[in-house]
Amino acid sequence: MRKILALVVMSCLVISGTAFGEGKVLGYTCMDGTNPFFVALENAIREVVTANGDTLVALDPQNSNEKQISQIEDMISRGVSAMFVNPVDRDGIIAALDKLKDAHIPMFGFDTEVADMSYLVTYAGSDNYNAGYVCGVDLIAKCPDGGNIIVLDSPTMQSVVDRTNGFLKAIEGKGFTVVAQIDCMGNQEQGNLNGTDALTAHPEAVAIFGGNDPTALGAYAAAEAAGSKALIYGVDGSPDIKSLIALGKVTGTGAQSPISIGQTIADLYYKYTAGEKIESRYPIKTFMINSDNIAQYNNGGWQ
Numbered sequence: 001m002r003k004i005l006a007l008v009v010m011s012c013l014v015i016s017g018t019a020f021g022e023g024k025v026l027g028y029t030c031m032d033g034t035n036p037f038f039v040a041l042e043n044a045i046r047e048v049v050t051a052n053g054d055t056l057v058a059l060d061p062q063n064s065n066e067k068q069i070s071q072i073e074d075m076i077s078r079g080v081s082a083m084f085v086n087p088v089d090r091d092g093i094i095a096a097l098d099k100l101k102d103a104h105i106p107m108f109g110f111d112t113e114v115a116d117m118s119y120l121v122t123y124a125g126s127d128n129y130n131a132g133y134v135c136g137v138d139l140i141a142k143c144p145d146g147g148n149i150i151v152l153d154s155p156t157m158q159s160v161v162d163r164t165n166g167f168l169k170a171i172e173g174k175g176f177t178v179v180a181q182i183d184c185m186g187n188q189e190q191g192n193l194n195g196t197d198a199l200t201a202h203p204e205a206v207a208i209f210g211g212n213d214p215t216a217l218g219a220y221a222a223a224e225a226a227g228s229k230a231l232i233y234g235v236d237g238s239p240d241i242k243s244l245i246a247l248g249k250v251t252g253t254g255a256q257s258p259i260s261i262g263q264t265i266a267d268l269y270y271k272y273t274a275g276e277k278i279e280s281r282y283p284i285k286t287f288m289i290n291s292d293n294i295a296q297y298n299n300g301g302w303q
Contacts, residue, residue, distance in 0.1 A: 023054040026269070027075035027105075029068055030086040031112065031157065032186065033060030035214060037236050037258050038086070040302045041111065044262025045084060052270060054081075063185060065092035065156075072096040082106045082269055090158045091115045106272070110265045111258075112159040117280070121272055124265040124282040125159065128235070131254030131286035132163035132209075135233040136170025138252050138288055139207055142231060146175020147206035150198045150230070152184040152191050152215045160186060160211035163235045163254065167209050179205065184215045191218020199226045207231040213238040213253060220250055237289055242298045245289060252290035257303050260284050 026049055030038040042058055049056040057078065061068035065088045075083060076099055083100055085107050087093035097119040100107055109123040117123060139149075151167070154160040168178070180198040184190040191210055195218055199205060208223065208230050210216030216234025223230050234241050237255025244250035261284050271278050289297050297303050 023052075024081040025055045025057055025078065027072070027078070027080035027083040028056055028058040029061060029071060029075070029083065030058075030110075031061065031068075031088040032063050033058065034062075035186070035212075036238055036240070037213070037256075037302075038111075041258035041262040044259045045266045048263060048266035048270070056084075061088055063088055063187070065089040068093060069096040073099060076100065076103045076105065080105060082108060084108050084110060084265060084269075085114065085120070086111050087114050087158075089156045092156075094119075108265050108269050108272075110261055112157055114158075120280075122265075122268050122278050122280055122282065124261050124268060124284060126256035126261065126284045127286045128159045128162035128256075129166035131235045131256060132166030132168075132211075133170045133254075134166075134286070134288040135163075135209060135235065135252060135254050136167040138290055139171060139176075139209075139231065139233065140174050142251070143176075143206050146177075148177050148179045148202055148204055150195070150202065150205050150208045150219075151178055151181040151211075152194060152198075152208065152219055153181060153211045154186045154215075155183055157186055157211070160235075163211050164209070167233075184211070184218070186212050186215060188214040188218040191215035192221045193218070195219035195222030196226065199223060199228050199230070203228065205230050207233065207251075210234045212236050213241040216241060216250065216253070217244075220244060224249075235286075237297065237303055239300055239302065242289060242294060245291065245294045246298045248291065252288055254286055255289045255297070255303055256286045257284060259302055 059071040213234040213236035231251040235254040
């Protein structure tokens with residue numbers, strides 16, 4: 001009987017996210033926990049949290065807005081002290097943010113904006129507009145005569161929307177025509193499927209822009225299968241995409257640093273709890289990685 005009672009007590013402690021009442025429990029949610037970008041970012045947050053004697057509880061909604069809301073509700077029931085938030089859907093997540101607000105749980109946004117930023121204590125994320133813009137600038141240099149292009153985006157993900165807007169602004173008036181713009185949900189499989197369909201309809205396309213590196217990897221596979229010479233652009237600066245840039249198979253990526261984003265937002269939480277003044281937004285630098293500088297960044301990891 002004593003053993004059973006002990007197990008029940010231990011279970012309650014685990015469910016509440018604590019280890020025998022030591023340290024705070026912080027919640028984490030991102031749109032896709034299997035994306036290597038978010039794996040690196042979560043690890044960076046976890047390192048800071050652990051170093052401060054606290055615990056990070058992370059759940060993966062697998063690109064489902066409904067699941068993300070349900071998982072945030074679970075975090076609230078666990079009594080987390082704060083939430084690190086990256087939305088599947090910038091608008092859809094507001095219902096969950098309302099619940100966090102009602103529970104007086106402070107929210108710290110990262111990488112992708114929510115529809116109403118006033119819910120957040122602060123936000124750290126890449127300059128996503130610039131990440132897309134530098135890809136457009138690179139495309140102009142490589143295709144000065146313009147041509148037809150394919151855009152694989154994700155309109156519910158604000159980070160991808162910003163990247164796409166930056167890319168399209170850069171190539172505006174430069175002789176390019178967007179012949180297909182398709183929602184790929186930031187997904188490699190969808191990038192492959194939709195990239196294949198788009199190239200079948202537009203085999204003359206000179207370039208494909210993917211809103212993130214997984215989408216670009218799918219587009220690369222589609223182009224290889226179709227025998228297309230279209231230039232392939234992504235955004236992230238992932239190890240996989242950098243390896244392909246080094247081989248001359250992918251053109252470039254608007255690079256960001258998940259490690260910097262994760263460390264920054266975690267540090268901001270601790271500054272906030274210490275009563276320090278923090279700003280509402282902390283932009284993280286983005287830049288182009290292509291054949292010109294790939295040797296500097298192709299190190300098997302994230303920059």
